Amino acid sequence: MSTPVLKARGLVKRYGRVTALDHADFDLYPGEILAVIGDNGAGKSSLIKAISGAVQPDEGVIELDGKPVQFGSPMEGRQAGIETVYQNLALSPALSIADNMFMGREIRKEGFAGKWLKQLDQAQMRKIAREKLSELGLMTIQNIDQPVETLSGGQRQGVAVARAAAFGSKVVILDEPTAALGVKESRKVLELILDVKSRGLPIVLISHNMPHVFEVADRIHVHRLGRRHAVIRPGDYTMSDAVAFMTGAKDPPPDNEAA
């Protein structure tokens, strides 16, 4: 296998007496969808936060494209090309789709208006936002100035995924993207995920939904007790095996890639 896009070794994160990450390892290879599963409290969120820059691990190293990196904030992680879609989506409900997509990285006009008056190039931002949404098959969105709060849950998820896909140059992390969605909307989001993958971006998918994980993931990272317990391929094991690894009912397989 090629070099991992994102690699972590020996991550430790303690909150007081609680050890959320206990020498956890992590590997994400180019072009793959890696699902991260684990029981509640297994440390999935801490792992994701550590690699996206939202928390700083106490120990361990993170490498992006083989180079060691340290993120002091989510903004730094993002600047390095790691985009995260949080469970609560991090969208501002009253602002428009275009405003939300460019939140924190607005485009200014050129020349005097942009340099001195700091005027935004709203036409340009609308155009790019529309293009990005169309690329992901959300082209039925006609009014890019529509407030996000008037969209359905799946449409909001679509906007958040489109934002991540549009600006994430290295990695896209999705935290429970289908947790709050209905059957039809979940399907659409899964298609979106495969679409993003087909454009060459590796994806980290955190999910509790086994059918969804087994359907789209290339590899499954099983997190248990703060560390990587096993890495399996969905073709080799059943969902009940995965749950067994996750809960500790079964020991990790001997051919474990995590070893």
Place this chain on the structure above:
Amino acid sequence: MTETEQPPRTRQDFENTLDQSDKRVASFESKHSGFMDRAQHFLHGNPTMVPVIVLMISLLIFGVIANNFFSAFNLSLIMQQVSIIGMLAAAQSLVIITAGIDLSVAAIMVLCSVVAGKLAVELGVPSIIALPMSFILGAACGWLNGFLITRIKLPPFITTLGTWNVFYALILYFSGAQSIRGADIDANAPFLKFFGNSIPIGGAQITYGSILMVLIFVVLWFMLNKTAWGRHVYAVGDDKDAAELAGIQTNKVLLSVYVLAGLICAIAGWASIGRVGSISPQSFYEGNLNSITAVVIGGISLFGGRGSIMGALFGALIVGVFQSGLRLAGVDVLWQVFATGWLIILAVAIDQWIRKVSA
């Protein structure tokens, strides 16, 4: 990774019926029926239209029932009367859009005018130096509010309730509870009254202060709607955590809002000297609440993130129009206050109704 390694991409059985289902996942057709529905959606998209419509209707009504209401002189008088509260409302709007509230705006304004007067009239500091010093003081007062709210994490209401009292005490300290008379200002520092000058157009008297108020609103409108800073201000007021995750430095944005609000209050302090003609520590004691009234009537949501700054201008004008119209119609002053009270309640009720709009 080769294709053979891929796991089978199978859908779940229960999803097979999806083929026959409606495919329009992200369609935006609106199926509004009925006038009220349409009105609700229209106002949701254009929140400033509520105060504009109310302003138009009240102008019409008072034009019919009150004598001389539509004279150029009376209309320009309304502008003069609302100019100071209008400027405070502009500062207040900024804070309220971030889901905060600033009870200290009028206290900052009076403090700045008192200090500018003290320096320029009593200590003989040239106005051209005394005024910028009062502006720095105003910005510093705003910074104190912002610091307490963002760093010490106190709620804006409590913070500014506290600083209101602190600033008011400073007003009494610097002024010695004495007013500075207009004659003394004219003799020593006439420039302090600059915004009391006016341009006569026909029968109207457009004061520089009225023009300044409109100018402040236009500049703030541009900043809020056409710059990244403005979008961030709305995002912070809308959902602070989401804005933070989207990469906005929310505390920096909040601090800048309070500092700017303080600066606007200081500028309003200068304008108030021209409007009142003297500097009184007792003036504008109700200015805090009047500025909130204008903002609320202007359709800016107290919950933050919604409404246009221009709404506050119209809100201030509505209050001015009501008071002027009722006075010209010979209605007792108590009914003017009565009407303002109901206006506030009506404005908030409409805001709640608009916010209930569904997709």
